[in-house]
Amino acid sequence: MESIGVLLMCPMYSYLEQELQSRFNLFKLWQQPPSKITEFLKSNQRTIKAVVSNARVGVDAQLIDSLPNLEIVASFSVGFDKIDLKRCEEKGIRVTNTPDVLTDDVADLGIALILAVLRKICPCDGFVRSGKWKDGDFGLSTKFSSKPVGIVGLGRIGSAIAKRAQAFGCSISYHSRTQKPLKPYKYYDNIVDLAKNCSILVVACSLTDETRHIVNREVIDALGPRGILINVGRGAHVDEPELVSALLEGRLAGAGLDVYEDEPEVPEPLLRLDNVVLLPHVGSDTVETCNAMADLVLANLEAHFNSRPLPTPVI
Numbered sequence: 001m002e003s004i005g006v007l008l009m010c011p012m013y014s015y016l017e018q019e020l021q022s023r024f025n026l027f028k029l030w031q032q033p034p035s036k037i038t039e040f041l042k043s044n045q046r047t048i049k050a051v052v053s054n055a056r057v058g059v060d061a062q063l064i065d066s067l068p069n070l071e072i073v074a075s076f077s078v079g080f081d082k083i084d085l086k087r088c089e090e091k092g093i094r095v096t097n098t099p100d101v102l103t104d105d106v107a108d109l110g111i112a113l114i115l116a117v118l119r120k121i122c123p124c125d126g127f128v129r130s131g132k133w134k135d136g137d138f139g140l141s142t143k144f145s146s147k148p149v150g151i152v153g154l155g156r157i158g159s160a161i162a163k164r165a166q167a168f169g170c171s172i173s174y175h176s177r178t179q180k181p182l183k184p185y186k187y188y189d190n191i192v193d194l195a196k197n198c199s200i201l202v203v204a205c206s207l208t209d210e211t212r213h214i215v216n217r218e219v220i221d222a223l224g225p226r227g228i229l230i231n232v233g234r235g236a237h238v239d240e241p242e243l244v245s246a247l248l249e250g251r252l253a254g255a256g257l258d259v260y261e262d263e264p265e266v267p268e269p270l271l272r273l274d275n276v277v278l279l280p281h282v283g284s285d286t287v288e289t290c291n292a293m294a295d296l297v298l299a300n301l302e303a304h305f306n307s308r309p310l311p312t313p314v315i
Ligand SMILES: O=CC(=O)O
Pocket: 055, 076, 077, 078, 079, 080, 102, 283, 284
């Protein structure tokens, strides 16, 4: 394996980097000066047979075209919306991701965001630290248990969020492309109707052309001034300027966001709102899960180069 060239797109979890380094001929793209990247790719194009990407960086058609011996793209992420799947398919390049191992963490964080927004965890923490508690009580927040929760996308992560929210006594409904006959939750074929009928809307679907900006002004207005929006999917699921104006105008009660349209940029007005909880895209970032994701990336590469079936193929 030491002779197989693997191109790592950006700095990643150190354990993964070390293991790739010890098993393959590892190239680190970000260590090349931008003006030298074309030359670097040209001089190593014969050796590089695999690319390791992640949710933030992906792999575009230009890079794929510049690596004629590329056989596999292994993403250190469950989402593959930044990988040009069409180009990979055209060229017979395999693509893998890291599903299942991160489901619990992302679902846990979804629930944490709901609780943080409704129970005002961050402002409460600030209240204690600033010493304001000595001047009086904090005030009231909003109950989570038994609230109606609407989930956009009832895949692995959406289902795990549903299960957790059920344990809080919440009624669960969902919107997805097709109804899931085995799921005991109310289905809406229209996201606006889902938003009208819940007070917590959680986005947990994958990003596709159909789900880009699926949460638009109409959906936000259907959720209404007592509703909150939670996004653990992708920033581009939400029309961000519409979300910002709804929050500023009081047309939405709050939001808990782990993802943004233009990461790491976060719309500036959100930084001043205390009914919004902002996380830096850390849904799966626990030691346990990152170890498991790294092992899955390595297992996919090893399987591919030993002509075994891929553990978690996308294509
Ligand atoms: O966003 C994170 C992932 O896709 O794994």
